[in-house]
Amino acid sequence: MHGIISSTLYRAAFRDPVLxxxxxxxxxxxxxxxxxxxxxxxxxxxxN
Incomplete structure (x- = not known):
């Protein structure tokens, strides 16, 4: 991992409730x- 890119919070969104x-x-x-x-x-x- 490089210090050039800061960490981020990733998210996932779904339109299909089953998925x-x-x-x-x-x-x-x-x-x-x-x-x-x-x-x-x-x-x-x-x-981490």
Whole structure:
């Protein structure tokens, strides 16, 4: 990661409520099974 580009808050918007629920479930799954932390450690060597 380079300090040139500051961090931002990303957002996702859905017109289809079914698609939104599917996305929310998938995101929750990623967060609950520590997959995101594993990616951070693998590529960034630290947790953000």
């Amino acid at each position: 939104q629920r599917q996305f929310d479930r998938a995101l929750l799954s990623v967060l609950l099974d520590n997959w995101y932390e594993q990616l951070q450690l693998k590529y960034l060597q630290q947790l």
